[in-house]
Amino acid sequence: MIAFGIQYPAIGAEAPRDDAGKDYSRRHELTGTDLEIFLDALVPTQLFRDHIAGAVVVVVKDGRVLLAKGFGYADVETRQPITPSTLFRAGSISKLFTGVAVMQLVEKGKIDLDRDVNDYLDFGIGTPPGGVPVTMRRLLTHRAGFEEQVKELFATTERPRQLGVHLAEHLPPRLFPRGDVTAYSNYGVALAGYIVERVSGQPFDRYLTTEILAPLGMKQSTFEQPLPRDLQPFMSNGYRDSRQPPRPFEIIPDAPAGSLSASGADLGRFMQALLDGGALDGKRIVAVDTLAEMMRPQLPAPSGLPRMALVFHEHTFEGHRVIGHWGATNLFRSALTLIPEERFGLFVSYNSAGTSNAFEPLELLSLVISRYFGRIAPRAPSASEDGADADSVSGAYQAARRGDTSFVKGAAMLGQVIVHAQQDGKIEVGRSVLSAIGGGVWRDLTPQMFDPTDRPKEAAFETDERGVVTKMRFSIPSIDFVRVPWHEDRRFVLPAIGVSLAMMVCTFVLWPVAAGVRRRFRQKFGNTSRDRREFISVRLALLPYLLGALAVGWLRQLGMSGSAAFGPGLDPWLLALYAVAWMAVLQVPWIAWVAFRFWRDRVGNLFARIHQSAIAVSAMILSWAAVNWHIAGTTLQY
Numbered sequence: 001m002i003a004f005g006i007q008y009p010a011i012g013a014e015a016p017r018d019d020a021g022k023d024y025s026r027r028h029e030l031t032g033t034d035l036e037i038f039l040d041a042l043v044p045t046q047l048f049r050d051h052i053a054g055a056v057v058v059v060v061k062d063g064r065v066l067l068a069k070g071f072g073y074a075d076v077e078t079r080q081p082i083t084p085s086t087l088f089r090a091g092s093i094s095k096l097f098t099g100v101a102v103m104q105l106v107e108k109g110k111i112d113l114d115r116d117v118n119d120y121l122d123f124g125i126g127t128p129p130g131g132v133p134v135t136m137r138r139l140l141t142h143r144a145g146f147e148e149q150v151k152e153l154f155a156t157t158e159r160p161r162q163l164g165v166h167l168a169e170h171l172p173p174r175l176f177p178r179g180d181v182t183a184y185s186n187y188g189v190a191l192a193g194y195i196v197e198r199v200s201g202q203p204f205d206r207y208l209t210t211e212i213l214a215p216l217g218m219k220q221s222t223f224e225q226p227l228p229r230d231l232q233p234f235m236s237n238g239y240r241d242s243r244q245p246p247r248p249f250e251i252i253p254d255a256p257a258g259s260l261s262a263s264g265a266d267l268g269r270f271m272q273a274l275l276d277g278g279a280l281d282g283k284r285i286v287a288v289d290t291l292a293e294m295m296r297p298q299l300p301a302p303s304g305l306p307r308m309a310l311v312f313h314e315h316t317f318e319g320h321r322v323i324g325h326w327g328a329t330n331l332f333r334s335a336l337t338l339i340p341e342e343r344f345g346l347f348v349s350y351n352s353a354g355t356s357n358a359f360e361p362l363e364l365l366s367l368v369i370s371r372y373f374g375r376i377a378p379r380a381p382s383a384s385e386d387g388a389d390a391d392s393v394s395g396a397y398q399a400a401r402r403g404d405t406s407f408v409k410g411a412a413m414l415g416q417v418i419v420h421a422q423q424d425g426k427i428e429v430g431r432s433v434l435s436a437i438g439g440g441v442w443r444d445l446t447p448q449m450f451d452p453t454d455r456p457k458e459a460a461f462e463t464d465e466r467g468v469v470t471k472m473r474f475s476i477p478s479i480d481f482v483r484v485p486w487h488e489d490r491r492f493v494l495p496a497i498g499v500s501l502a503m504m505v506c507t508f509v510l511w512p513v514a515a516g517v518r519r520r521f522r523q524k525f526g527n528t529s530r531d532r533r534e535f536i537s538v539r540l541a542l543l544p545y546l547l548g549a550l551a552v553g554w555l556r557q558l559g560m561s562g563s564a565a566f567g568p569g570l571d572p573w574l575l576a577l578y579a580v581a582w583m584a585v586l587q588v589p590w591i592a593w594v595a596f597r598f599w600r601d602r603v604g605n606l607f608a609r610i611h612q613s614a615i616a617v618s619a620m621i622l623s624w625a626a627v628n629w630h631i632a633g634t635t636l637q638y
Contacts, residue, residue: 030344030372032066035059042367043071050354051241054082056264057364060271060345068265074236074351075246084265085220087227087235088349089250091327092186093267093336094223094260096274097212098193099140099311101204103290104211106136110199113137120195123168131177136195138179139188140310141298142479145176146185148403150559150566151638153186154330155251160225163194163204166253170637175404181471182299182308182480183400186257189311193256204256215283216269221262225251235261238331239352250329258329264347267336271345274338295323295340305460305473316458317369319376326361335361342373390421393450393461396489397472397481406638407574410552410629411559416490417472417481426450429459488628497625500618501549504542507615511539531603534594538615541591544584545622551577552631571636581632585623592616 028034043055054072058065070082105111111120116133118124125134131145138144149172160166167190176183197204205223213221220234226249227235237246252259262270269280278286286294297307297314306314312323317337324337327349334349346368348361397419402412418430427442427450442450442459450459462471472481486492518524525535555577558565595616598609626632 027374028371030061030066035067035368035372036069038368038371039067039069039071039364042364046350046360046363047072047242050352050356050360051243052350052352052354052360053239053242054086054236054352055348055350055360056082056084056086056088058084058264058268058271058347059368060268060275062343063272063276065265065268065272068268070264072242072351076237076239076242082236082351084268085234085263087220087231087261087263088334088351089238089327089329089332090260090262090267090334090336090349091258091329091332093325093327093334094256094258095189095311096325096336097208097223097260097270098189098196098256099294100212100286101196101208102136102140102192103286103294103310105196105199107287107290111136111195113140117191117195120198121191122164122198123171125171125191126174128174128177131174132179134174134191136192137298137310139185139192141308142182142184142188143176143179143299143308144185144188144191145174145179145181145183146187147172147175147405148183148185148401148408149187149406149638150403150408151570151636152253152567155253155567158226158251160251160253160255160259163190163197163253163255167191167194170253172637173405175402176400181400181482182473183402184479185401186254189257190254196256205259212285213266215285216266216273216280217283218262218266218269221260221266223255223259223261225249225255225259227261231261234263236351238329240331241352241354247331250331252329258327264349267347268345271336271338271347275340275343275345305458317366318373320369320373322365322369333361335365337365339369339373344373390425390427393427393469393472394419394421395469396484396491398484398488400480400482403638405630406635407555407630407633408638410631413484413488413490413493413629416484418491419472493625496621500621501545503614503618504545504622507611508539508542508546525608526603531598534597535604538591538594538612541584541587541619542615544580544587545619548577548581548584548622548626548631551580566638574633574636574638577631578633581626584619585626585632588616588619588623591619 039057043057046052047055052072053076054070054074056070057067059067068084070084070086072082074080074082074086102111106113113136115135117136117139118133127133132138134144149170152166152170155161167187170187172187193204196207200207202210208223212218220231222228222231235249238250239246273280273285274291277288278284278291294310295312297309299307306316306321308314309323311325313325314321314323316322320339321341322337322339324335327334327336331353332349332351333353334347336345336347338345346365348364350360354360395418396416398412398416403409404412420428420430422428422441425443429440429442429450459472459474461469462473464470470483472483473479474481524532526532551573558570595609595612598604598612603609604612623632
């Protein structure tokens, strides 16, 4: 559900560069015994290293469960061990079930993937000028263009509101209405689930139980919130980390996007059904051709990089094509990954956020795939050496999954990935403040395609009709990063804001000191009482800026602690922030006027007039930032 940084694990020596496309590493035989020995060494190390209470791992191969094992504790205090029957919150892996439900209704002719979804809804979704209608296909490939929202992503109530009511009241703007950008959206998949509810005539959770969970024998799985009483004893606690007390059961209002609670054993059965053409034990949940269509990439991708299928994400691990989905709540981290050609599936879930920010599932996947399926060397470079390609992709890029009409916009700016061109035709991909995507020097492979020199991963860039690079995508994750203009580039914005804040803090803090010095030498500022009043008024006008900066820092800390804090209880504080921010913005003309008058009337000495001008420029920069990033906001929908 929540967004998290992804770092590709270093898992050995660099691949040889002269044998691209071939498996050059030693493959271990995939047996239950070897796998258990391997995971018995790996998983407990992860739990100890990152302060995670427990985990479950399930591996299926060739139609049977090869391994299903729990590690650590479902309840740290009572030392209750995790077993394959322990329930975990699967987060966005829920989307795979929602996608199957949609395709079941497509098979029955009740849903058309390319029809305007307004035909199925009881509230309207507009199409902005130049945009295209929202269709089910765009919802399932995250191309509806919905803006990201974090308010009530996790509810503060004991049970969620009705799905349709929640979605109608939280309809986000369409940030990319042309359908040409992959902008991951919980809201979009929740909307698809609501259409399932309306078309089927059943509540979403009941439909999923009747049509998917029950036929597959998934008796310890449910989309109900809170949990049914008979499943509560099997539910693992969720932890920020194993040193802290457990947190309450998380309620997810966008239920079709992330409310699944399931045991590892049940998700093993789901993987078996997906790998066996949609059937298990003689019960079929979806036709073979329909499942193949779900797993087939739906969108063109630059230079052959992985793409979005219908709900399924396509990725590359160690050179192998894999499909599946990751899932994260505030407390649980999970991944469900399939290699259809090998009839292989792996589900892993951790019951704690831990200290590495969702690193563990990807680390485990990479190590297992490398050990049992080998590592395929990356393709050899073939680009020219003039560096022109590297120059064309240089810039700042931010994730398309972002808010843009509320204060959440600032998080996308902090998470930008910076690309620098180097003289030898390589690029340096910087790590963002909020994620570990990128990092290091990347070599040129083909026009506008690069990979790092120290690990198997790729990035490709897309151009618009004018030939200007506008988007970037990594092989992991399969989402778009959109190039930003210079005035949104954090390399420019953050220093400007930092210097402006430093100017205001120093001015305010040193104001009493300067006043004391003037008293000591029996001097007064200016020649008239008007000069002194305006001098004092400008210093007092700095207070809203400083209070606003403190409030923004507090909001950022809330975001770092998890999205559960963003609910109705925050509204009064947010209104107070808006009031303070607008007070600061509206004072800019006055501060600028005082600076102008001091120069016109030669008030104070030269240093004093320069100082007043610096204050005015700082106020303008901070006010622009407050308006642009909606710190001076007008909405409680974010």
